[in-house]
Amino acid sequence: MNLSQKAIGIFDSGVGGLTVVKQVFEKLPFENVIYFGDTARTPYGPRSPEIVRKFSVQDISFLSTQGVKLIVVACNTASAVALDYLKKIFQLPLMGVIVPGSKAAVKATKNGRIGVIGTAGTIRSESYTKAIQKIDKNIKVFSYPCPLFVSLAEESYINKKATYLIAEEYLATLKKKKIDTLVLGCTHYPLLKNVIVKVMGKKITLIDSAEETAIEVKKILERYDLVKTSRFSYSHKYYVSDFPEKFIQIGERFLGERIKVVKKIDINKY
C-alpha cells in the first residue's frame, strides 16, 4: 500500500483526544484516522510519569499493529512526560501536542506573558514552560493545574454555577499575572471554553492545542509528501480498552459528529 494511503494513528487516555481528531478531519479532509482511547485506565493526568510512559508504550504498540503512517500522542499528560522516551523506543514518526500548542502561544502573545493550564502531571513536568522558552527565552510563562476540569468535562457538568466557581478559584492566580494568551493544555479543556472565557475575559487569546496539533500534522505530511488526497477508501476506526457504549455517548460531544462503531481491545496484550 502507498504510504500516503495509510491512516493517522491518534491516541489519548480516553475521549479527550477526539478534539484532535475533530481538527484533523477539518484540516485534512481525506485522511483516515485510527483512534485509540485507553478508557480502562483513564485519566492519565493524576498518575506518575513512570506509569504514563508504560501505558503509552502499550498504546503505541497497539496502533503500530494497525499500519499507520504517523502517530499523534493526543494526550497532554503523555506528551508532557512520555514523548521523548517514546521517540527513543519507536521508529514510527511520533508527535505530541505540547510543541504545537507552545508555538501557537508564542505566535499569539503580544506582551510576552503566557498562561498554561493542564492536569497535575502536565503542569508538574513544566513541559509547556520549557517548550515555550526554547522558542523565546524572554517569554514569561505562568502555569497552574486545574485537576477537577477533567471530571467536570467528562460528566458534562459545564453550564453550572459550581463549575464557574471552581474555574474562578483555579484561574484567580493567573488572572493577576497580566497574561494575554492562555494555553488549554489538556484535551478536555476546550469543552470548558465558555466558562474559561467568562472568567478570564474576552481579551485573552485561548490556545487550543488540538487545532495547532492538526495544523502541525498537516505540515509534516506535506513535507514528506504523505497527504492522502482523495476520498478513496475513506474510513475511520475507533478502539477503546473499556466501555465502547460510554465512549460513543461522551465521545460524540468531543468529536462533534456521530461515532458508529467502536471496538474494545485488551490493551494488556500489547
Next chain:
Amino acid sequence: MNLSQKAIGIFDSGVGGLTVVKQVFEKLPFENVIYFGDTARTPYGPRSPEIVRKFSVQDISFLSTQGVKLIVVACNTASAVALDYLKKIFQLPLMGVIVPGSKAAVKATKNGRIGVIGTAGTIRSESYTKAIQKIDKNIKVFSYPCPLFVSLAEESYINKKATYLIAEEYLATLKKKKIDTLVLGCTHYPLLKNVIVKVMGKKITLIDSAEETAIEVKKILERYDLVKTSRFSYSHKYYVSDFPEKFIQIGERFLGERIKVVKKIDINKY
C-alpha cells in the same frame, strides 16, 4: 503459622478503602492489615462491569500471594459488580461492603425509606436496592449516582461553595423522597459527610459502609475463631500499583494516621 495470626487483606481501586482500614483498626485493634490500592487504574466507578471484574481478579490474586486469612473488597463498585463472580473463582473467604451497609441501613430506618448514593457503576448495578430488599422487601430504596464526589474528595475540594452546590443538585431528588436513612455507597463519600449533612439535614441517619464492614469482619473472624488477640508481630503493609508518594499524601487523610511505607507493585503480573 496459626491462621488467626495472618493478616486481613483489603483492596480498593485507590485510597478510598483506607476508610475501611481505619474502622478495622478501631474494631479489631490487634489485627494486621495488608492493603492494596490500584492507583494505576483508579477510579473503578465509571468503568464497565467486565473490566472491574478483571481488575478485581488481579487485585485478589496479588493479596492471595501475601498469606491473608480473609479479603475485604473495600471498593463499592467492585463489591457491586464483581463480588459474586469473584466468590466463584477464589477459595479464600471474601466479603464486600454492600451487604454490611445494607444491613445497617435496614436496622436504622424507621419509616422504611432508604436513600443510596454511589458511583455510576454501583447505582447502575442496583446492588444496594437488591441487598436491602432481600432483607425486607417492603423497604423503598431510592438511589442516585454522584460521580463528581470522587474527584472532589480526591482533590480535597470539600469546604467550598462549589462542592455544596454540586451536592445540592445531586441530592435534590433524594431530598423529596422522605428518606430517613442515607447509605454513603462509596468509600470516598465519608470525606464529604459534612457537606452531605448540611444538604440533607441532621435528621437523616448516614450509613457509612466502612464502619459496618469492619463490624462484619469482626463477626466473621469471631465466628471462625480467627481473631488475632495480641499485639505480637503487629504490622501493616500498604501496596499500590502507582505513585506511592501521592498515596501517602492523600491516604493519611482517609486513614487518619501516618502511613510510613508504601510499596509499588506491577499489578499486571497477577
